[in-house]
Amino acid sequence: xxxxxxxxxxxxxxxxxxxxxxxxxxxxxxxxxxxxxxxxxxxxxxxxxxxxxxxxxxxxxxxxxxxxxxxxxxxxxxxxxxxxxxxxxxxxxxxxxxxxxxxxxxxxxxxxxxxxxxxxxxxxxxxxxxxxxxxxxxxxxxxxxxxxxxxxxxxxxxxxxxxxxxxxxxxxxxxxxxxxxxxxxxxxxxxxxxxxxxxxxxxxxxxxxxxxxxxxxxxxxxxxxxxxxxxxxxxxxxxxxxx
Numbered sequence: 001x002x003x004x005x006x007x008x009x010x011x012x013x014x015x016x017x018x019x020x021x022x023x024x025x026x027x028x029x030x031x032x033x034x035x036x037x038x039x040x041x042x043x044x045x046x047x048x049x050x051x052x053x054x055x056x057x058x059x060x061x062x063x064x065x066x067x068x069x070x071x072x073x074x075x076x077x078x079x080x081x082x083x084x085x086x087x088x089x090x091x092x093x094x095x096x097x098x099x100x101x102x103x104x105x106x107x108x109x110x111x112x113x114x115x116x117x118x119x120x121x122x123x124x125x126x127x128x129x130x131x132x133x134x135x136x137x138x139x140x141x142x143x144x145x146x147x148x149x150x151x152x153x154x155x156x157x158x159x160x161x162x163x164x165x166x167x168x169x170x171x172x173x174x175x176x177x178x179x180x181x182x183x184x185x186x187x188x189x190x191x192x193x194x195x196x197x198x199x200x201x202x203x204x205x206x207x208x209x210x211x212x213x214x215x216x217x218x219x220x221x222x223x224x225x226x227x228x229x230x231x232x233x234x235x236x237x238x239x240x241x242x243x
Contacts, residue, residue, distance in 0.1 A: 008096050014212070018099045020065045020092065027158055029064045031188075033212040038188065039071045041211035046219060047152035047184040048226070054080030059150035059178050061140050061166065062157045063088035066097045066108035073104035073131055080130070085150070087136045087143050091115045103131065111135045140171055148178045153185040160191055167194055172201035172220070182226045190216040196238040205238075206230035 009021045015034030021027070031038040049056055054077055060068055063086035076082055094112040097105065103126045111133050114122035118137065125132045136143060140157070153175045157166035165171075167189070175185055187194070190207065195218060198205045203220035206227040210217045221227050 008092055010096065010099055017067070018065075019067060020096060025162070027162060030067055031212065031214070033214075035065075035067050036071060038211050038214070039067045040075075042186045042188050042217050043068050043152070043154040043156065044071050044075050046186040046208070046217065047154070048229070049075065049152055052151055055083060056080070056152070057083045057148070057150050058085065058152050058154065059148065059175070060084070060086040060154040060156060061171075061175070062086075062154075063091060063135060064156065065092065066100055066105070066112075068154050068156060069108055069133065070100045070102075070104040076130075081132075082130065083132050083134075085134045085136065085145065085148060087138060087140050088115075089137060089139050091135065091137065103127070107131055107133050140166060140174055141168075143174055143178075145178060149180040149183075150178055151180060151183050153179055153183065155185050155187040160189060160194060167191075167197060169197045169200045172198050172203065176201050176203065176222065179222065182223050183221060184226050185220040186217070187219075188214065188217050190218050192238065194218065195233060199235050199239050205233045205235075207233060 007024045010018055011021045012018055013032050013035040015037045017036035019028055019030035019035040069084055091112055094109040097108055107124050107126055111122055111124040115135055121136045123134050157163045160167045195205050198220045204224045204227055206219045207216050208230045219227055219230050
């Protein structure tokens, strides 16, 4: 399903960056307090990508308005390469992301244009070949890419209340099966049920202060060491039902 463009508004957020507002469901794609700030805090910097040698391989649930994708491209060291996989079963139209300038915006729009004509995975790359984007037009629960081992997972669907089917143990198992051992999964959600599902999926789980007005966000990894900068949570507290 591709959203009708007349129901999607481009809105400016508190840090001057832009996001989308779905009028039909009254949902914003990123925080209205600061779309770019939230994306950078939770996903680009939160998954500690800057500490990894490129090329980077990213897996995202929810391509949305392409804010995470364009922010990751902006964070790339000069000359470095990016292999970006996004799973999005309901992409917006290319015209909805006209606010992204430069090569990253061009790649995002081309992928979304192709998505309007295709019901499968589409692949796009920048002219110099450094930036590769694969947009997988499937439900997250059905996504399988046996060769993919991401350096970071951006777990970024709509919230648990709006999209409860994206926050199950099975969904976190999909993420786990496509991560490298030291990779970090980042999400803006701090709900106890989300943390519990992460533990049941086999992750170590940690919390950290959120951006702006958000008190807390959550990170998960198969490696405790990868989460060392954050506050590790007790598995027993959540799995045994004490939280």
